[in-house]
Amino acid sequence: MGSRGTAAGNLTLAVSNTRLRSAVLPASAPTDAGTHALSANDVSVTYQSLRGKHIAVDNVSMTLRPGEFVSILGPSGCGKSTFLSVVAGLLPASGGEVSVFGETVSGPRKDIGVVFQQATLLPWLNVINNVLIPVKALRKSDRDYTQRAHELLELVGLSKFFKYYPNELSGGMQQRVGIARALIHDPNLLLMDEPFAALDAMTRERMSLELQDIWQASKKSVLFITHSIPEAVFLSDRILIMSPSPGRFVKEVVIDLPRPRTVQTMSSGEYAALCGEIRKMFDHLG
Ligand SMILES: Nc1ncnc2c1ncn2[C@@H]1O[C@H](COP(=O)(O)OP(=O)(O)O)[C@@H](O)[C@H]1O
Numbered sequence: 001m002g003s004r005g006t007a008a009g010n011l012t013l014a015v016s017n018t019r020l021r022s023a024v025l026p027a028s029a030p031t032d033a034g035t036h037a038l039s040a041n042d043v044s045v046t047y048q049s050l051r052g053k054h055i056a057v058d059n060v061s062m063t064l065r066p067g068e069f070v071s072i073l074g075p076s077g078c079g080k081s082t083f084l085s086v087v088a089g090l091l092p093a094s095g096g097e098v099s100v101f102g103e104t105v106s107g108p109r110k111d112i113g114v115v116f117q118q119a120t121l122l123p124w125l126n127v128i129n130n131v132l133i134p135v136k137a138l139r140k141s142d143r144d145y146t147q148r149a150h151e152l153l154e155l156v157g158l159s160k161f162f163k164y165y166p167n168e169l170s171g172g173m174q175q176r177v178g179i180a181r182a183l184i185h186d187p188n189l190l191l192m193d194e195p196f197a198a199l200d201a202m203t204r205e206r207m208s209l210e211l212q213d214i215w216q217a218s219k220k221s222v223l224f225i226t227h228s229i230p231e232a233v234f235l236s237d238r239i240l241i242m243s244p245s246p247g248r249f250v251k252e253v254v255i256d257l258p259r260p261r262t263v264q265t266m267s268s269g270e271y272a273a274l275c276g277e278i279r280k281m282f283d284h285l286g
């Protein structure tokens with residue numbers, strides 16, 4: 001992390017037990033980009049609008065190891081989507097650099113899959129053809145990928161629905177199609193921007209369980225964005241906490257709850273304690 005992150009890492013925290021004390025780490029500096037699925041170094045984004053300049057992301061650094069699941073957790077408007085857009089190659093940074101598997105990101109890449117808050121499926125295509133959209137965009141043959149599309153629909157629990165149209169699916173099912181679509185071209189890095197935010201609480205909980213299974217089966221590196229503390233704690237190996245605007249990483253929390261995490265995990269004392277400690281961190285941020 002940059003010097004700002006390190007300074008903010010000195011926030012005083014009321015950490016109540018020894019296990020949590022060791023789990024709450026100061027922000028760490030990125031190391032050799034070549035060994036990482038993702039490495040961001042001093043990334044800043046300033047928007048210029050009629051209202052003037054707005055610093056959305058301020059000098060942010062992070063790394064993601066291959067196969068790791070890392071969440072960025074922060075309040076609405078703190079710059080999470082802006083940062084993810086830079087990582088995805090959809091928005092140029094005003095400063096700093098991002099590399100994916102050791103290569104500098106300068107535009108959209110084939111080794112990245114993105115899942116957004118809305119599934120944005122094409123209503124006139126059935127499920128299997130929606131999953132195949134990136135294949136068409138990459139000008140590859142559908143036929144080579146149809147088998148894989150069926151396998152992914154099996155992975156996300158929708159194998160029987162491949163001929164259905166989006167309006168015949170629930171919100172949760174549509175998001176699962178969106179996840180299958182993001183994985184069709186076999187990207188090693190999956191970026192997810194609040195993918196379950198539009199879902200009801202029960203579906204959201206079930207999707208977290210399913211996403212863990214999908215992640216463990218697919219062995220992808222995942223950068224997951226959320227403003228839900230319980231969701232971040234349930235899913236992550238590590239959580240990077242972003243301050244209110246302008247976005248900076250102010251803390252890194254290692255979540256060492258055993259995997260696979262289950263419904264029982266969600267009602268465990270350890271889980272509740274981690275959620276509580278993170279909530280307190282946000283209280284300190286104001
Ligand atoms: N295209 C844009 N032009 C100007 N300001 C923007 C633009 N996109 C986002 N912002 C501002 O940047 C800040 C961060 O936005 P965003 O990254 O969407 O936050 P988050 O995803 O954490 O909710 C917000 O204050 C938002 O209003």
Ligand SMILES: [Mg+2]
Binds near residue numbers: 194
């Ligand atoms: Mg957002």
